[in-house]
Amino acid sequence: MKAPFLLWGIAHVTLNAIKTVAFVSLTSTSNYSNRKCSATHVSFVATCVSLSGTAAAAPAGPAFCERCGAPMISRIPSGDERARYCCTDPECGFVSYQNPKVVVGAVCTWEGRVLLCRRAIEPRRGRWGFPQGFLELGETTRAGAARETAEEAGADFDPAGATLLAVYNLSGAQVQMVYAAELTSGEIKAGVESLEVGFFAWEKIPWEDLAFPTVGWALEYARDFGAGSAVQQRTKYVDGNGEWRVEDG
Amino acid sequence: MKAPFLLWGIAHVTLNAIKTVAFVSLTSTSNYSNRKCSATHVSFVATCVSLSGTAAAAPAGPAFCERCGAPMISRIPSGDERARYCCTDPECGFVSYQNPKVVVGAVCTWEGRVLLCRRAIEPRRGRWGFPQGFLELGETTRAGAARETAEEAGADFDPAGATLLAVYNLSGAQVQMVYAAELTSGEIKAGVESLEVGFFAWEKIPWEDLAFPTVGWALEYARDFGAGSAVQQRTKYVDGNGEWRVEDG
Numbered sequence: 001m002k003a004p005f006l007l008w009g010i011a012h013v014t015l016n017a018i019k020t021v022a023f024v025s026l027t028s029t030s031n032y033s034n035r036k037c038s039a040t041h042v043s044f045v046a047t048c049v050s051l052s053g054t055a056a057a058a059p060a061g062p063a064f065c066e067r068c069g070a071p072m073i074s075r076i077p078s079g080d081e082r083a084r085y086c087c088t089d090p091e092c093g094f095v096s097y098q099n100p101k102v103v104v105g106a107v108c109t110w111e112g113r114v115l116l117c118r119r120a121i122e123p124r125r126g127r128w129g130f131p132q133g134f135l136e137l138g139e140t141t142r143a144g145a146a147r148e149t150a151e152e153a154g155a156d157f158d159p160a161g162a163t164l165l166a167v168y169n170l171s172g173a174q175v176q177m178v179y180a181a182e183l184t185s186g187e188i189k190a191g192v193e194s195l196e197v198g199f200f201a202w203e204k205i206p207w208e209d210l211a212f213p214t215v216g217w218a219l220e221y222a223r224d225f226g227a228g229s230a231v232q233q234r235t236k237y238v239d240g241n242g243e244w245r246v247e248d249g
Numbered sequence: 250m251k252a253p254f255l256l257w258g259i260a261h262v263t264l265n266a267i268k269t270v271a272f273v274s275l276t277s278t279s280n281y282s283n284r285k286c287s288a289t290h291v292s293f294v295a296t297c298v299s300l301s302g303t304a305a306a307a308p309a310g311p312a313f314c315e316r317c318g319a320p321m322i323s324r325i326p327s328g329d330e331r332a333r334y335c336c337t338d339p340e341c342g343f344v345s346y347q348n349p350k351v352v353v354g355a356v357c358t359w360e361g362r363v364l365l366c367r368r369a370i371e372p373r374r375g376r377w378g379f380p381q382g383f384l385e386l387g388e389t390t391r392a393g394a395a396r397e398t399a400e401e402a403g404a405d406f407d408p409a410g411a412t413l414l415a416v417y418n419l420s421g422a423q424v425q426m427v428y429a430a431e432l433t434s435g436e437i438k439a440g441v442e443s444l445e446v447g448f449f450a451w452e453k454i455p456w457e458d459l460a461f462p463t464v465g466w467a468l469e470y471a472r473d474f475g476a477g478s479a480v481q482q483r484t485k486y487v488d489g490n491g492e493w494r495v496e497d498g
Contacts, residue, residue, distance in 0.1 A: 064318035066311030066345070082385070096315070098386050099350050102424055136331070137347050138421035140484050160497065164480045167413060167426075172387035175351055175426075177416075231413045231480055235389050248409065 061085035061098055068092040100169075103176040104144040105132025107165060107222040108157060110183040113199035114219065116206075117152050120195045124211040130218070131155075132176070145179045153197040154189030157181035166218050166232040178218045180226065213246075310334035310347055317341040349418075352425040353393040354381025356414060356471040357406060359432040362448035363468065365455075366401050369444045373460040379467070380404075381425070394428045402446045403438030406430035415467050415481040427467045429475070462495070 062072050062085050070089040077084055077095050087094040107130050108115040116128045131152040135144040142159035149155050162179040169175055190197045200206070202223050210216050213236065221232045239245045311321050311334050319338040326333050326344050336343040356379050357364040365377045380401040384393040391408035398404050411428040418424055439446045449455070451472050459465050462485065470481045488494045 062315030064313055064315055066313055066315050066321075069313035069318045072315075097383070100384055100386060101348050102351060134346070135349050135424070137349060140418035140421070141416060141424055142482065164413075164416060164482065167390060169389035172389070175384070175390055175424075177424075233391065233413065 062096050065089065065092060065094050066096065067094040072096065100173055100175050102135040102141065102144075103132055103174055104135050104141050104148065104179070105130055105176065105218075106145040106149050106157070106162060106179045106181045107218055108149055108153075108155060108181050108183050109222075110155075110186045110199055113201050114205060114222070115149070115153055115155055115183065115188060116198060116200055117190070117194040118196045118198075119211055120190075120193050126195065127209055127211040128206050129211040129215045130178075132178070141177050142179060145177075145181070149181075152191045152194050154191060155187065155197075156184050158184065164231050166221055166234070168214050168217065168233075169235040169237075170214070171237050176214060178214075180222055311345050314338065314341060314343050315345065316343040321345065349422055349424050351384040351390065351393075352381055352423055353384050353390050353397065353428070354379055354425065354467075355394040355398050355406070355411065355428045355430045356467055357398055357402075357404060357430050357432050358471075359404075359435045359448055362450050363454065363471070364398075364402055364404055364432065364437060365447060365449055366439070366443040367445045367447075368460055369439075369442050375444065376458050376460040377455050378460040378464045379427075381427070390426050391428060394426075394430070398430075401440045401443050403440060404436065404446075405433050407433060413480050415470055415483070417463050417466065417482075418484040418486075419463070420486050425463060427463075429471055 061074060064070065065072055065087040068087060068089055070087050070092060072085045073088055074083045075086050076082060077086055085096040085098070115130065117131060118128050119125050131149040132145070133148040133151075135141060136147075139147065140159065142162045145162060146157055146159045149157060158181075162181040164177065165180040166178040167175065168178070186199070188197045188199070205219060207216065207219075210219070217232065217234060225232075233248060235247050237245055237247070310323060313319065314321055314336040317336060317338055319336050319341060321334045322337055323332045324335050325331060326335055334345040334347070364379065366380060367377050368374050380398040381394070382397040382400075384390060385396075388396065389408065391411045394411060395406055395408045398406060407430075411430040413426065414429040415427040416424065417427070435448070437446045437448070454468060456465065456468075459468070466481065466483060474481075482497060484496050486494055486496075
């Protein structure tokens with residue numbers, strides 16, 4: 001932070017006031033941007049989209065530099081082709097890159113039946129899904145899916161045996177990777193984010209009561225093709241009229 | 250930013266001075282954390298690892314709140330299980346989630362030969378790889394792989410026809426998704442990050458002169474199994490002795 005102290009303070013407070021307007025509408029999602037996907041991914045993506053009105057919508061960028069605290073602006077850095085959030089302090093020069101996040105989950109089976117969790121949290125509280133959530137630093141995608149399964153359903157599988165079932169791109173903001181895995185036992189227990197957990201025969205799955213479309217896609221794909229087949233690849237996005245669309249590409 | 254102005258300023262400057270020590274060693278990678286994967290991913294991951302000495306290493310977190318500019322600290326937020334970077338201003342309360350990033354690339358073929366690019370940038374300048382880079386907001390994984398191919402080799406393929414070939418987890422910091430794709434023509438042209446581009450018969454691939462191990466893995470897998478087979482899943486990490494290891498899990 002190299003700017004004179006008083007000027008910096010004024011600029012900081014002024015920008016803060018300006019940014020408050022933008023942040024009010026984002027507050028409910030910004031805090032949750034990496035919370036359980038199962039809890040927030042639909043509202044998160046939907047909010048991103050509604051704010052910009054395009055399928056390529058993104059969360060608002062940083063207002064202040066995470067390295068030096070100076071205000072950030074959106075501009076195209078030297079040698080780049082697209083706008084990034086850049087520090088206004090030329091001696092800092094930090095560029096904040098915003099990228100899609102990875103969500104990992106698993107369609108888990110035990111003796112031919114599928115593990116589902118009934119959501120204890122909004123959105124879609126009371127509806128059914130499989131364990132999933134944001135990939136954390138330091139873990140692999142398969143290990144992340146296993147962690148979510150343990151957290152939400154008290155169930156275990158060997159990550160090394162998990163097979164990639166599907167990749168869903170959600171509105172350019174999220175990459176969902178869904179694995180298929182056989183549990184190591186039939187022991188399950190609802191975690192704090194689940195009202196209840198249970199095993200369902202394929203013909204007993206509550207298709208009309210699933211939390212998100214992606215849950216239905218992955219379940220149908222697992223039922224019809226199973227692990228080891230080609231990876232299903234789908235994209236869900238908002239078109240120019242604000243309508244949700246799905247394409248395979 | 251609710252702290253009294255003078256106190257805030259003093260705290261800000263003091264923290265800035267303290268943080269400078271930590272940032273010096275990170276500067277060369279922080280700025281590049283989302284630049285071309287092909288240019289920096291090895292040094293980026295290696296730096297993360299060398300800083301913490303574990304396979305679960307992560308970039309240093311933000312020193313200042315991107316929303317309000319207040320200092321950040323690492324603590325476990327209420328309702329969470331792991332430490333996050335949290336704003337010290339209780340009225341802001343912003344939590345900054347750090348996550349692995351997605352790298353997309355493609356093993357592209359044209360009339361049975363493979364497209365490779367010789368790197369014009371460090372690290373591994375002069376060595377060979379296929380087009381790849383960080384996934385951007387607003388694009389799908391397949392579209393991102395196609396964009397990188399156009400940028401680095403002036404070559405085109407239809408994203409909808411690309412097949413997922415491999416998923417590589419790199420040290421808990423990066424998820425690489427490599428596609429297999431047939432180009433729509435044999436026209437290629439070196440981009441600014443390529444010294445030259447060319448098509449190689451499988452037996453003519455410069456195996457000893459590839460830029461990164463992941464390049465070799467994907468090429469061998471494409472050669473031996475081709476698109477449409479099961480997705481290869483590998484993890485590259487640093488063990489407790491600082492040695493790179495590879496496991497399939």
